[in-house]
Amino acid sequence: MALAKVSTLEMDRTQWLRERQKGIGGSDASIILGFNKWKSPFQLYLEKTGEHVEEINNEFIYWGNVLEDVVAKEFEVRTGKKVRRRNQMFKHSDYPWMLANIDRDVVGEKALLECKTTNSFNKDAWDGDDVPAAYLCQLQHYMAVLGYEKAYIAVLIGGNHFVWKEVERDDEFIEIMIQHEKNFWENHVLAGVPPQIDGSPSATELLNKLYPTDNGEAIILDQQSETLVEAIESLKADKKQLEDQLKAYENQLKMTLEEASEGHSPRFKVTYKAQTRNTIDSKRLKEEAPAVYEKYVKPSTIRVLKIKQLEAN
Incomplete structure (x- = not known):
């Protein structure tokens, strides 16, 4: 398989994101397939068409990049395998809009290594043989582009728990994935037709960012x-x-x-216990200590959608 390659060695993150606009990357696959809770296909469309710019100054991205070397070296220690950087963005030989920017190649194998970091709250997602669905999509996408037989994924959880797993190539899944990605790229991005916006939290958050205030006008x-x-x-x-x-x-x-x-049945346990919750009486605080109230009050602006039934003429 003859792959087209673009060097990423001298690219900063802004340039790298601009290059990613030219196709579908590994982390985009889970969004298109509906396995990503952090980003909707609608937002991905806006990013690919340049109508919305992805957040660059992100602490998670920064520390993920800083710790990538640590995770890769620990993988070598625990497995005895050698890995090397590939400072290139690869393009699929048949579908040049399919892009792959892998973390490491595994020396002597047709395999790649993906390095991750996550917090301890996500520990259960890595139990047993499980790999989060979003990352499985990413790995299969990379294997499709590079023609590799397998992938490894290593993750540092909570800064003190290391896990690595092996994932085999799944040609049946890859075929389905390519069709979905092809549809998204050709029938949405290139055609300039946005996918229907959904009710996901990421879509709601995006709309709040795009249209934070109203202009006072009325439309039909x-x-x-x-x-x-x-x-x-x-x-x-x-x-x-x-x-x-x-x-x-x-x-x-x-x-x-x-x-x-409590109440117990063969299948359920039900609890009905008293709980004490401490809340601040903001109305009383404003009346009795207005200076304190003004010091700590934090104004916020949100747009509220309301619908009123109009009387027929």
């Missing part, structure tokens, strides 16, 4: 927007009905427990 909504409004109102009614039903069931269960702290 089209038929498609009115259909969306109707769908929202219908779902709100369903949600209220479900919430009311949920509260009724919970109250029935509370009546059964009465003063008991």
Whole structure:
């Protein structure tokens, strides 16, 4: 497989991101396939088309890069394998929009090493043979581009727990992945047609960044927007009905427990215990100690979506 290569040796992160706009990278694969909770396909589209610039000054990215050498060296110590840097961005021979910027090559094998760091809260995701789905997509993408047979992934968890795993090439998965990536690249990015925005937290956060304030103007909504409004109102009614039903069931269960702290069945354990929560009475604080209140109050601006049914003429 003859691969096209672009040297990344002298690139800063801004230049590297600009080069990544020319195709689909390994970390993009999980977004397109729906396995990434941190970024939506809509945001990825905006980044690839230059309508939104990815955050560069990120502490997680900085420390991930700093600790990459540490993770790679520990992998060598624990496995006896040798790895080397590849300061290049590779392009698939048949699909030049498929890009790969790997952390390390494994010497003497058709294999790569991906180095990761994460906090201790994510420890369970690495138990046993498990590898988080987002990283599996990334590794399979890299193996597809480079024609490799396997990949290794090593992760430093919480700064004091090291794990490494081996992942075999999965041609069936790769074929499916390439079709999804091809559709995203050709029918969205190149065609200039954004994918439908979803309800993920990442999509909501992106909209808050793109449109943090309003301009005071009013626009006329089209038929498609009115259909969306109707769908929202219908779902709100369903949600209220479900919430009311949920509260009724919970109250029935509370009546059964009465003063008991716990209830047990063959399949469930239910607790109903008193909890004390300390809160600040902001209204009283503002009235009795306005100077203290003003010193610590933190204003924030959010845009709230509200819908009002208008009377028919």
